[in-house]
Amino acid sequence: MRVGVLFSGGKDSCLALQKARSFHDVVCLITLLSESQESYMFHVPNIEVTGKQAEAIGLPLVQRRTKGKKEKELEDLKKATRTAKADFGLQGIVTGAVKSIYQSTRVQEICRKLDLWCFNPLWLKDEIELLNEVVKNKYEVVISGVFAFPLDEKFLGRRLDNEIIEKLERLRDEYGLSPAGEGGEIETTVTDAPFFKKRVEIRDYHVSYRNYSGVFKIKDARLIDK
Amino acid sequence: MILIVNVCSDRLSYFEFVKPVEDILKKANIDVVSRNFLSLEDTNIKKAERVIICGTALKDFKYLNNLDRFAWVNETHAPILGICAGMQILAGLSGCDIIETSRIGRYKVRIVQKNILSSKREFYSYFLNSKAVEPNEDFETLGESGNLKCMIRHKRRELYGCLFHPEALNQEIITNFSQQSTEVM
Numbered sequence: 001m002r003v004g005v006l007f008s009g010g011k012d013s014c015l016a017l018q019k020a021r022s023f024h025d026v027v028c029l030i031t032l033l034s035e036s037q038e039s040y041m042f043h044v045p046n047i048e049v050t051g052k053q054a055e056a057i058g059l060p061l062v063q064r065r066t067k068g069k070k071e072k073e074l075e076d077l078k079k080a081t082r083t084a085k086a087d088f089g090l091q092g093i094v095t096g097a098v099k100s101i102y103q104s105t106r107v108q109e110i111c112r113k114l115d116l117w118c119f120n121p122l123w124l125k126d127e128i129e130l131l132n133e134v135v136k137n138k139y140e141v142v143i144s145g146v147f148a149f150p151l152d153e154k155f156l157g158r159r160l161d162n163e164i165i166e167k168l169e170r171l172r173d174e175y176g177l178s179p180a181g182e183g184g185e186i187e188t189t190v191t192d193a194p195f196f197k198k199r200v201e202i203r204d205y206h207v208s209y210r211n212y213s214g215v216f217k218i219k220d221a222r223l224i225d226k
Numbered sequence: 227m228i229l230i231v232n233v234c235s236d237r238l239s240y241f242e243f244v245k246p247v248e249d250i251l252k253k254a255n256i257d258v259v260s261r262n263f264l265s266l267e268d269t270n271i272k273k274a275e276r277v278i279i280c281g282t283a284l285k286d287f288k289y290l291n292n293l294d295r296f297a298w299v300n301e302t303h304a305p306i307l308g309i310c311a312g313m314q315i316l317a318g319l320s321g322c323d324i325i326e327t328s329r330i331g332r333y334k335v336r337i338v339q340k341n342i343l344s345s346k347r348e349f350y351s352y353f354l355n356s357k358a359v360e361p362n363e364d365f366e367t368l369g370e371s372g373n374l375k376c377m378i379r380h381k382r383r384e385l386y387g388c389l390f391h392p393e394a395l396n397q398e399i400i401t402n403f404s405q406q407s408t409e410v411m
Contacts, residue, residue, distance in 0.1 A: 001236070023238045094238075101352055101394065105331035108284065108354060112330065117285050119238045124246035124393060 001117065003092040004028045004062070004084045006077075006107065009050045011134050011141050011160070012096030012122055012180075014190045017057075018137070019121040020094040021195060027088045029054050030062045030080050034073065045145040045215045046189045049200065052221050053190065056198040062087070078110045085114055092117030098125055099182040127172075127180035131165045137194055142202070144216045145187030146209075150175060153209040156216040160188065189218065198223040228404050229274035229304075230260040233281070233311050235288035244280045246393040247309070250400050263295055274304045276404060279312030281391055284330075284356050286311075293318055305384030307343075307403045313378065313387030314359055320380070323360040329353040333371050335390065341368045341379065342406050343386060343399045351376070351390035358389055 005017045007029035020026050031050045054061035062084040066076035084090055093111050097104045097120045104120060111118035122130060134141060141160035146152075150171065158164055168179035168186075178185050191200040204220035228251055232244045244260060251258045261270050263279075271277075279296075282289065289296075289311050296315050299306060308316040314324050336348045353371070361367060361378050368386075369377030376389040392399035 019241065020238060023236070101332050108330050112284055112328070112356070115285075117236070117283055119236075119242065119283070121238055121241040123242040124249070125241075126249060 001025065001091045002027045002089050003094050003117070003119065004030050004081070004088060004090045005094045006096070007031050007050055007054070007061070008096070009046060009053045009190060010096070010188045011139065011190055012098060012130075014096075014139065014193050015130065015134060015137075016094050016096035016121050018193065018195055020119065024092070024094075026059065026094070027090065028060045028062055028084055029057070030084050030093075031064075032073065032077055032080060033063055033065045035065065035067050036069065045187045046218045049189060049218050049221055052200050052223060053196075056196045056200055056223050058197045060088070074106050074110070077106075078113070081110055081116070082114055085116060090116060092119060094119045094121065096122055098122045098127070098130065098180065099178075127178060127182060128165065128169055130180050131160065131168070135161060135165065139190055140192035140199070141188045141190050142216060143186060144189040144218070145214070146185070147187075147213050148177060148183075148185035149212045151177075151185065151212055153207065153214055155186075156207050156209060156214050157205065192226070196226070199226050227257040227259055227273055227275055229270055229277045230258055231266065231277060231279040231312070232260055232262045233279060233289040233315070234262075234283065235286050236283065239283045239286065243282050247278060247280055247400060250393060250397050251404055254401050254404070256404050263289065263292070266295075266298070271298050271302050271304070274302070277302070277304050277306040278400070278403070279306065279308045279315055281310030281312060281354070284354060289315060290318065290324065290357075299385075305403070305406070306386070307400070308385070308387045309393070310355065310389060310391060313389050314357055316380070316385050316387050317359040317361060317365065317378070320362065320364045322362045322365065325358050325360050327355055327358040327374065329355045329358070329371075329374065332395070333390075335369045335371045335376055337369045337377070339366060339368045341377070343368070343377065343388070343402050344396065349396060351392065351396055352394035353390045355389060359387065
């Protein structure tokens, strides 16, 4: 089946892409560039880097801008998906949804309307298991956003590894934090993975942080050989 | 041992509809064996103390076109819980009408009859349906959501159906079913 992956450049959409490749022909990535910091649907920090990531993976990218307003962004997603279906002959869509009923419901609805299969290979996956799978698969993942107590500035720009997973697990037990950031507490950017043909090298960045909310903004990146 | 029957025709759907149910049972220290409905063997069914038939993707109807592959449902004495597509299979084998519908998302379920699956009077559940069931006289309705009969039970056998996906928001339904001792009918 020819499928497209809803792609934010974070760990979830990358892991979903990797799983989809085992069973289907992934022919494109689809990204919504949200102008809103409070998008209900779409990952925001470093979303512009998806162009570089798609190039590193070697897949075409269908991008569409959205204001990120609650229901309007769904219309924009539908339009982007319809374009991808027409241009790449898609039969199905793959998402990295893990826990969000809101996200999953909206994408399922769009797929139903466009007569597309919908796959959510990470659906309800245990969050620690998910993080471990990412590290075990040797992904290079940068924490690019923190948006919850008690996540401090030190998390920003840190690479996801076993030490960070243990720390997040402790914060889950102590504060009820979602360790994989499924409530929007943490955002990530993937700079390398087994299916990347090139690595994304971060050349310049800017960190902003205030009151348990911060972003590691990639200002300049380039692709390098692996 | 609980036998989990996978009805997904696409292997990628396993992660979405079968693995979450496996994970819930494994977390509760319950032995699980999973098989696709097309590769089920007699020994799998004979060894099963209970059976859960999982759901599948909205566009997947292979299970409905192969109802004859579920003839074992009428031969085993093991209690069976059918989730979404699984409920359609149990009902379809008993001659109930499968009707077209479209219900996707989180909806309220109202319990209308006391049952072993849930002790709550109402709760929210995750629905992902393009088809539903019109239960016949062999079934009693346990729960409703709007005009849908979304939880049913066979009157003479331990066959239960949930039209929604309890693995998403109502995991206790899966553990309650799996940890019950067999009811006297």
